[in-house]
Amino acid sequence: MTEYLLILVSAVFVNNIVMVKILGLCPFMGVSKKLEAAIGMGAATTFVLTLASGSSYLINHYLLGPELSYLTTLSFIVVIAGIVQFTEMVVQKTSPMLYQVLGIYLPLITTNCAVLGIPLLNVQAKHNFMESIFFGMGGALGFTMVLVLFAAMRERMEGADVPVIFKGSAIAMVTAGLMSLSFMGFSGLIK
């Protein structure tokens, strides 16, 4: 149990997918203008990423094996796209309210490189099934946390007295860099 907890903490803080691995930057910059949207995107990504890391482990372990490892990226992309599509259909039917919140962000997840990156990192780190799922969930929770924190900051920056040339994306980029620096402080938390 401790090892799963360690994987979770390490994926959320120490190896944060956005701030340390620098993956999934497009939704990080794109969907962080409003807090509600950031929470919706985080929830959708968490769901898809947890499912995707589990199923991509199964595919890599049972279908591909060592001799077909060159198919990893290709098959993962196909599976992720399928899961996202399936999720969208189920959510639309079962909970129109959630579909309303996630709406446009669900299809966007297909092209989120963090969602492909985590299954590939799982393969690299030779995680087993449960470890893969926990790593996927941790990565997604870390993504959600950073996205929500960043959205909260951007909402405050809207009203801040920023020099004209730094307004908009420029100050957001600078802030993201500073956030990334501060996440470096977590390295060494888990030996």
Added chain:
Amino acid sequence: MLSALLVMAAIAGVLGAVLGFAAIKFHTEGNPLVDKIDAILPQTQCGQCGFPGCKPYATAIASGEVTINKCPPGGEEGIQKLADLLGVDPIPFGSDTQTKPKSVAIIDENTCIGCTLCIQACPVDAIVGAAKQMHTVIAAECTGCELCIAPCPVDCISMEVIEEKITNWKWKYPVYALTSIEPASTAGAAQ
């Protein structure tokens, strides 16, 4: 080579089957978003938005063709509700849409020839009468949409503003006009 093809074909086949099954199992009739927007609109069917009724306007909002500030009967409160539902910023009424004071239609009963044209035009069935009989408006049902004025061949319908009396007065919704502040004065105000 053959095994690679087989594996990819198997993944594609399984995903295709799952998605095809989901498309039938989780099929949703219509667009739930349109119904939600339609529920917020006041259902006066007055056509002041430029559409033939509330449902067509709701459909147009859902597909993103028009802005949410075209419904005077809904008022500022309606815009606020639509903005909350769609996750966009509320926008004030444009110069082409004006909010009118609440009013009811009055039929001049001496001039009315009983042609029933206004009865057919009324979206809320607030006009009673029969062919060659004098018509009259049920003031409590009238929404003040002015649709009955145009069809009347003898121009006997007029709009009468409902005056505020002790019996119908109620607290106004708080409306705050937002104005942009110059950056320099913001910094000064923050100190």
